[in-house]
Amino acid sequence: MALSFGQHNIGIDLGTSNTYVYVEGKGIVLREPSVVARNTETNEIIAVGEEARDMLGRTPASIAAIRPMRDGVIADYDTTVAMISYYMKKALGGRVGKPFVTLGVPAKITAVERRAVIDAARVAGARDAYVLDEPFAAAIGAGLPVMEPTGSMVVDFGGGTTDVATISLGGIVSARSTRFAGDKLNEAIISYVRNNNNLAIGESTAERLKIEVGTVSLEEAKTLPACTARGRDLLTGLPKTVEVPAIDIAQAIQDPINEIVNAIRETLESTQPEIAADVIDHGMVLTGGGAQLKGLPEIIEGVTKVSVHVAEDPMDAVVKGVGESLKSLEVLRRN
Numbered sequence: 001m002a003l004s005f006g007q008h009n010i011g012i013d014l015g016t017s018n019t020y021v022y023v024e025g026k027g028i029v030l031r032e033p034s035v036v037a038r039n040t041e042t043n044e045i046i047a048v049g050e051e052a053r054d055m056l057g058r059t060p061a062s063i064a065a066i067r068p069m070r071d072g073v074i075a076d077y078d079t080t081v082a083m084i085s086y087y088m089k090k091a092l093g094g095r096v097g098k099p100f101v102t103l104g105v106p107a108k109i110t111a112v113e114r115r116a117v118i119d120a121a122r123v124a125g126a127r128d129a130y131v132l133d134e135p136f137a138a139a140i141g142a143g144l145p146v147m148e149p150t151g152s153m154v155v156d157f158g159g160g161t162t163d164v165a166t167i168s169l170g171g172i173v174s175a176r177s178t179r180f181a182g183d184k185l186n187e188a189i190i191s192y193v194r195n196n197n198n199l200a201i202g203e204s205t206a207e208r209l210k211i212e213v214g215t216v217s218l219e220e221a222k223t224l225p226a227c228t229a230r231g232r233d234l235l236t237g238l239p240k241t242v243e244v245p246a247i248d249i250a251q252a253i254q255d256p257i258n259e260i261v262n263a264i265r266e267t268l269e270s271t272q273p274e275i276a277a278d279v280i281d282h283g284m285v286l287t288g289g290g291a292q293l294k295g296l297p298e299i300i301e302g303v304t305k306v307s308v309h310v311a312e313d314p315m316d317a318v319v320k321g322v323g324e325s326l327k328s329l330e331v332l333r334r335n
């Protein structure tokens, strides 16, 4: 679409864990955590992004560090508006004029949840807003031939949802969305360490342990060093440090990983035969932060017998795809 002076198109991956922003003509300009810190009395915004993330689990009564997105959808509308508005201004720098905004959303959310994302972007200052299904965007971002008469399969393993979809001829053929994703892995680690080490740890510590170990393979985990976890001893109530073996972390995340592998298997089972045949030929592509877990492609291949590839820069795939789609914004606007 030809833009007149002062108009800009931007694409946003409004994720449960991270928000990425793409500005047409510039590419990805911002990658920040989806966290906002507010003063609990005045509601004033104190920090957004990394600075706010560092406050998670460490705030006094006067400050609330909030993750406004949960399970892929808006959980706190006003805070989401404030976050989008902040990131839009940051991404556009001093540029004037309201942008057209396209946002990625999980494929299986309700019409009301979709509407809330569009409204939030408009209230945050968008001239107008559109949404694009995240697995479709991820497939574009991963370079899959989404417009061709051939079946492609993508698994977008994010923080709040894992979206699984088969795509052909510019549309989603079948999709599944499960809330088993990065946050559920963190919850599983918190509960494992609580039960095995009598230690209460926070979300950020669980996230660090998961990324440090970085594997779902029990064999590989046996070869890795233990991780240090600090938290509150549940027996004495005092601060404590423990060494958690890597195998414990890999073990802790087995159940949610199995749920994700099941969602992939079920999607394949409900796929039309021609699409299934294409997927066998080309394999499936993993995107999102969770795609970086080592051993995951092998587990999925073992269950589905389909080859699995991890996209280049898997966390950028959705925003890249949304960015690519801005070129067809005229089509989105007409629809």
Ligand SMILES: Nc1ncnc2c1ncn2[C@@H]1O[C@H](COP(=O)(O)OP(=O)(O)OP(=O)(O)O)[C@@H](O)[C@H]1O
Pocket: 013, 014, 015, 016, 017, 018, 019, 071, 072, 134, 157, 158, 159, 160, 161, 162, 181, 182, 183, 207, 210, 211, 214, 287, 288, 289, 290, 291, 292, 293, 314, 315
């Ligand atoms: N190296 C890594 N190994 C394992 N998990 C990782 C790694 N890096 C990031 N993650 C996880 O990926 C998730 C974030 O991924 P991503 O930014 O793609 O999700 P999101 O877009 O915010 O979420 P959603 O799409 O579900 O709304 C977090 O749960 C994070 O812990």
